[in-house]
Amino acid sequence: AKKWIRQNDFQGLPKVSDFKVVKETLPDTLKDREILIEAEYYSVDPYMRGTMFNSPDSTMPGSQVARVIQSRHPDYPVGTKVIAFVGWRDRTIYNPDLVKKMTFFHKLPDLKGLPDSYALGVLGMPGNTAYFGVEKILKIKEGGTLVVNSAAGAVGSIACQIGKLKGCKVLAFTGSFEKTLWLKRIGAGYIFDYNIVDIDETLKEYAPEGVDYYFDNVGGDFSCQVMKHMKPHGKIALCGAISCYNNVDPDTKCVTIPFDYNTFIYKHITMEGFRVTEYESEWLDGITNIRDLILEGKVSAEETISKGFESMPEAFINLFKGGNIGKQVVKA
Ligand code: NDP
Numbered sequence: 001a002k003k004w005i006r007q008n009d010f011q012g013l014p015k016v017s018d019f020k021v022v023k024e025t026l027p028d029t030l031k032d033r034e035i036l037i038e039a040e041y042y043s044v045d046p047y048m049r050g051t052m053f054n055s056p057d058s059t060m061p062g063s064q065v066a067r068v069i070q071s072r073h074p075d076y077p078v079g080t081k082v083i084a085f086v087g088w089r090d091r092t093i094y095n096p097d098l099v100k101k102m103t104f105f106h107k108l109p110d111l112k113g114l115p116d117s118y119a120l121g122v123l124g125m126p127g128n129t130a131y132f133g134v135e136k137i138l139k140i141k142e143g144g145t146l147v148v149n150s151a152a153g154a155v156g157s158i159a160c161q162i163g164k165l166k167g168c169k170v171l172a173f174t175g176s177f178e179k180t181l182w183l184k185r186i187g188a189g190y191i192f193d194y195n196i197v198d199i200d201e202t203l204k205e206y207a208p209e210g211v212d213y214y215f216d217n218v219g220g221d222f223s224c225q226v227m228k229h230m231k232p233h234g235k236i237a238l239c240g241a242i243s244c245y246n247n248v249d250p251d252t253k254c255v256t257i258p259f260d261y262n263t264f265i266y267k268h269i270t271m272e273g274f275r276v277t278e279y280e281s282e283w284l285d286g287i288t289n290i291r292d293l294i295l296e297g298k299v300s301a302e303e304t305i306s307k308g309f310e311s312m313p314e315a316f317i318n319l320f321k322g323g324n325i326g327k328q329v330v331k332a
Helices: 116-120 125-138 154-165 177-185 199-206 220-227 261-266 276-295 309-320
Strands: 002-006 019-023 035-043 063-071 081-085 091-094 105-107 145-148 169-174 190-193 211-216 230-238 270-273 303-307 327-331
Touching: 002 309, 019 309, 035 081, 035 116, 035 309, 063 116, 081 116, 116 125, 116 303, 116 327, 125 154, 125 211, 125 230, 125 276, 145 154, 154 169, 154 211, 154 276, 169 177, 169 199, 177 190, 199 220, 211 220, 220 230, 303 309, 309 327
Parallel strands: 145 169, 145 211, 169 190, 211 230, 230 270, 303 327
Antiparallel strands: 002 019, 035 063, 035 091, 035 327, 063 081, 081 105
């Protein structure tokens, strides 16, 4: 078996040379209740850049859609498909009984014919991030104005579409012409390329009454601009801050931005961070709801699929270059 490890500390944007493939020798025989799984699709996600995974020579973390290829567990016969948080590994021996967390291991839910890879994107962690962020943190209501950034990404694209379905005016910001075209085609709201438009001017024009809901995937300067436009009682969901993950300057490495305290106080604005893993008990409800919206033709999903285990570092780095439309996955 083989796995990807990080051989260097990331400095700024990760480089292919920061990663290395190493061999792993797996035991010839399984113990009672163990299974051997083989990856079919790997996920690469922005959190993998995070400091909690920053020790050198550590296995790259991550989930995969895998198939059971040997089994000594009655509940997981050969051929069973699972989602497993086992890192960037092609084959893994696993005892499912020892894993209590749904977000670390579960059988592939019934996707009703949708692609298995969706279980890493729209019907998995990123889809649920959008769903719970919008439903539980922002608690969006019809008629509100919702701003979403990284809007053509795995999380952002679903947040926009749920916003539209709930009757919000959605202002979606993304980083390329191609991405704006896709978002327009799926009807995700008013679409802007943040490299071209002035965010402040755009919000003045398209949200003259202010922004009710801000789903923030990006942080940094972008958020400074949006915060000035929040409406009284507006809500901000702090989902991610990808614009800052590769910062090397110690002053900006921790994601800090200035905002006007008085405005936030007098306007009674709520800013709430969240981690999708907090919604473990409702995990399958989120997935089932999004799945049904896709089957009803109300939500569209897109994927950028790289080919082969060898392409994992490039696929991961691609996220920070804006190279993905929808969810970035790697096919084994
Ligand atoms: P995406 O599919 O959105 O991929 C990353 C995208 O981020 C890129 O395509 C690019 O889109 C954008 N981006 C990259 N660098 C920058 C930059 N410097 N400034 C602005 N945008 C940039 O990833 P995900 O949907 O998986 O994740 C989106 C966000 O959600 C991330 O911040 C992530 O950390 C966070 N997240 C949080 C979770 C939680 O539980 N709180 C769970 C999952 C994700 P573009 O071309 O449009 O700029």
